[in-house]
Amino acid sequence: MLTERQMLILRLIVDNYVLSAEPVGSRTISKQADLGLSAATIRNEMADLEEMGYLEQPHASAGRIPSQLGYRFYVDHLLSQGADLSAAEIERVKSLFTERIGEMERVAQQTASFLSNLTQYTAVVLGPQVYDTTLKSLQLVPISDRTAVALVVTSTGQVHNRTVTIPEGIPVRDIERMFKVLDKKLSGIPLYRIRSRALEEITLELARHMNDFEEAMRVLDQVISWMGEDSEGKLYVGGTTNMLLQPEFQDVQKAKTVLTWLEHHQDVMEALRSDETARGRLQVRIGGENDVLTLRDCSLVTATYHVGGAPVGVVGVLGPTRMDYARVIPLLDQISKTMTELFTKFYAS
Amino acid sequence: MLTERQMLILRLIVDNYVLSAEPVGSRTISKQADLGLSAATIRNEMADLEEMGYLEQPHASAGRIPSQLGYRFYVDHLLSQGADLSAAEIERVKSLFTERIGEMERVAQQTASFLSNLTQYTAVVLGPQVYDTTLKSLQLVPISDRTAVALVVTSTGQVHNRTVTIPEGIPVRDIERMFKVLDKKLSGIPLYRIRSRALEEITLELARHMNDFEEAMRVLDQVISWMGEDSEGKLYVGGTTNMLLQPEFQDVQKAKTVLTWLEHHQDVMEALRSDETARGRLQVRIGGENDVLTLRDCSLVTATYHVGGAPVGVVGVLGPTRMDYARVIPLLDQISKTMTELFTKFYAS
DNA sequence: TGTTAGCACTCAGGAGTCACGAGTGCTAAC
């Protein structure tokens, strides 16, 4: 639909606007572009682009800014070719991950902080999900007469722990024994199944070992009940305050809504997870394309990382709609690839 | 130095300013106060108070606002009497803590969010320190051939874990055996000592059991090395964005400095920890009294909570200097008391 | 001697006006 020239102009406008955050005028383009076109010509093209919905005019005597549709076209068609990182940059990303291997749980945290530093936007990382991971070990460490710490280690190397209080009347010894039985019986079983199926299966076994069965069950439930919820992976946010660097968030009220949203990890995770299940590996949600109303002035670029072909987590960058897509997208692409490599290598057992 | 009447006026000015965030004029006071004094009289007193340094005038034709010294006097002398929570409120605070016992690690987090909700300021909680706590259990759970998760459980019920990579050439079995030996040898020893003393002590023992001693030592070091650092307790922040509610932070630049500071947990922890070692149980740092330059427009009210007489953590509220001290101080006092009770009861083993 | 009424003075903030300039749309000529 668009002529070559129109696409070029649209691209130049987006590029300029991303950089300056101010409406781009025809003269600016005519001076920059190699094609020797006068401002008047550009103006005609701009008018056409506006009519087609790719550009907007904040007010009559201002330049043009890209519309949501404009960004979308830019991302879909004007970016793909040659939008890759240089070999040097790829190396740089990789080196950041190889430095401190062996602290898997912190990788997500580090990635968030690194990514936000690099982009000057806010970074979000959804830690590896443990849905189809299995139980590796279940342990109980007594602390005092009535308290103990229950430990759950998953096949992905994640550790979950919960302090449990032991009801009066039951010796800690008994509970310890119960956990030892469970450890043997349950290891290797997927986490999400443990609660439903495994519980029944071991009921008989347990009853044999224990007197006060009912009470003991309650203790166990304290540990197991949260496995479902908690197996969802944690959220890591980096560079929240970078949002305040952007001119579009100089208004405190506007900034507050976004920052508050970022504080509600549940909501953020939901937004990220919906991308995880999407078809593509890399998602770009521009402004109103976000389901969340709060993000109508923001863009969220996300990439999933995988283990053995299955998506296990999400890396994302949140910024204003006027985002430097040309930089963020390849970067995120590379990072998610590197994370996939890393996690695959690590979890391969 | 101050007459009764001057103190009353100072108190009224602070009370009003805290509420309205706008300079308080003489007429406002004369209308409110029960003492039948005209605005002119109040003006005279105000002029005196200003001369003494307790009040300030933003500009000639404006009302007065409390100076740092004014707040200090208010906190020190005008607040103490009857500045306690009502019995009902005390109950309310207590009930919030009794609801979900058994999740000690989350208490700090919950307190932060609860406190920020209640005050509309930002809340910071320094989780229980584990300095003089001892090792309860040290365990290794193998994940794959070359990786394993090391678990450290402390006498306070906290769990630390780290993924370790096992160097080629050493069978996981050997490492497992080493950990079992260590578990027995080290349990009961204070965390901060483990690295220095215990290592030497068990060297001989270990050498007997293992062939590739050097390499194994490296694995162990991965686990132990971070104990010192990590035993410092974690920081929990709640209601960061509440800062943006305050009129004094409507300027994005001002807000950004404070919010960014809050993102640097190390710095915040340092600020809190300096209060922990201070004499009093309850600290009020008003504006420039804070060492941190960033906080010169803020006040930080902190209270320590204890276990067995020794301070183990800090609860704090961060807000503008124009803070509702009359509300925050008793609240924080009560919360720290309740936390002390709670932790004491819990850690008593 | 402390308190009050009255009055002149100050000053931040909002409303109104104006000029500037960046940018557009349109028309006519190339």
Place this chain on the structure above:
DNA sequence: GTTAGCACTCGTGACTCCTGAGTGCTAACA
């Protein structure tokens, strides 16, 4: 199809003026 020229638009910043809240001071009062 492209461009030069020109009239038109409109946000922005500078300037002025006005208002009202609040002060300080003085003189009178109890």
